[in-house]
Amino acid sequence: MKVAARRGESAWDTARGAGYARTAAATRITRAARVAHSMRCALVALGAFGAASLACPASADELTGTLKKIHDDGVVVLGVREASIPFSYFDGTRTVGYSQAIALQIVDEIKKTLGLPQLKVHEVTVTSSNRTPMLLNNQIDLECGSTTHTVERENVAAFSNSFFQYAVRMIARKSSGITDFPDLASKTVVTTAGTSDERLLRRLNTEKHLNMRITSARDHAEAFTAVKDDRAVAFVMDEPIVYGFKSTDPHPEDFVVTGTPLGYEVYACMFRKGDEPLRTLVNGVIARGQLAGDAERLYNQWFTQPIPPRGINLNFPLSEQNRTLFAHPNDRALD
Template sequence: MHGTGRARAARFAHSARCALMALVTFGAASLADTACADELTGTLKKIHDDGVVVLGVREASIPFSYFDGKSTVGYSQTIALQIVDEIKKTLGMPQLKVREITVTSSNRTPMLLNNQIDLECGSTTHTVERENVAAFSNSFFQYAVRMIVRKGSGITDFQDLAGKPVVTTAGTSDERLLRRLNTDKHLNMRISSARDHSEAFAALKDDKAVAFVMDEPIVYGFKATDPRPDDFVVTGTPLGYEVYACMFRKGDEPFRTLVNGVIARGQTSGDAERLYKQWFTQPIPPRGINLNFSLSEQNRALFAHPNDRALD
């Protein structure tokens, strides 16, 4: 074996020993106590050196990532915490601290790029354009873009919004789709972009807008948790279909492998479907509301064949 091959083999053997030591020492000693810490790169090295993993969480992305009055909970928040558990095992750091920072649709990417957060699993759409600045995990949810309106408004599809005030959330793929529709179809909608989903839904409730255009599960979440859910209806031919994924920094293959491994195992083992039922077809905190949002065939297919492809 020539010199390069021997060196590669030695590095592989050392990495394998590190992985084994991390597994053996989990619960007893951290990776910092071994000779393996210098093997780490990227996000895993940052987390190891800082002694903390920083999660970007959402305040009102029901039922994905939201504050229930006590803590951050939700479908994708659970996935984020499963990833944290895997990080602890990989680093051999069972006491690793977890810090949460609330992010919005507008600031989540800058905060990731500025190393203020390490991972964001909320309701972030994986798009081809966003791949230019960030990396995305295997998708964990597929959905349609639709709108929520007041019942009796006479609005059933997007052409009914011509000349009317419409709200969406700033920094979302939905905003881009809505503005493109407005231009292409010459609808002359008066589009406003709210800071977050809660502010956008409030604009609809306050009659500042006739429709709130957003991801279908998000608007179903607001409808279900509103004190007067029967006042609203979700409608409209889908503007498109998109996927949610966890977001992390580009060029970090070890971290991508770890994150995708957690998501893929959950999906192919049946755990993802059980998690889905917990958050979409059963009562959820804090008020015990049931969204009654059955598992779609698209999500069933996604779970059967995990992948990290954008749909746009």
């Protein structure tokens, strides 16, 4: 844009005036582009005739946080589990499960929001011990497995609306005679390292003076193996997890899930703190599914019907606590 000097105006004034003019013109163009983008979104929304969810792709300069990272990298990185049956586990071919299905619904919404239908999905296996450090180090973008939302964990990570509520109990050999937590006094007990259950178990041991010998396994499968090999009398963990191991064992009749619940907790997806755009997207996916009845159908698929790879049925009907959660989506920790 050429700006002629007025009489008595210095070359600097002339150049500065040209700069202002260019800036103003650029601003007008940017505003016009944003208005056009908004109008396109509005027209798409009007054409949706009340569709429950129809995201208009965000423009690149509007993106922040994890969504911007995913857009720039061209890939979303999911943290997945190997043996959190039936939430997130490897079935011999791929990662499947109740939580994994929710994670993939979120990925679909990210694709719509970014306007990237061919967005790549990369899975990284995480454990209870390393999932948070991997999130904070940007090695994963989102983790929807069997991670408990606790108040303490809110200091380092953010959590979505809860997608499952459960009790903390234990699995033991039926022949052991173990029926409740006082029976574990002076015995070797296993749990999974880095879990909220480990904290609850150690607190119980201290407060009730049970003198348990507590060992912390690397993952759930290793912990259950300790019970099977008689290296521990019980595996203390989330009730649905231990039901999963019992149901999928070649000899489920040899084990019992027992114990007065140590407490009730909730699972949620985990992502980085301060990322409001991602929080809004993830919570929208979970809440819509719960209120529309999709969450209950998904629950029945994984907890009351045969699941891969061996077609075992966990026979774990929907609890009243989960029914209430689905009716009132929220992101509150229970501890």
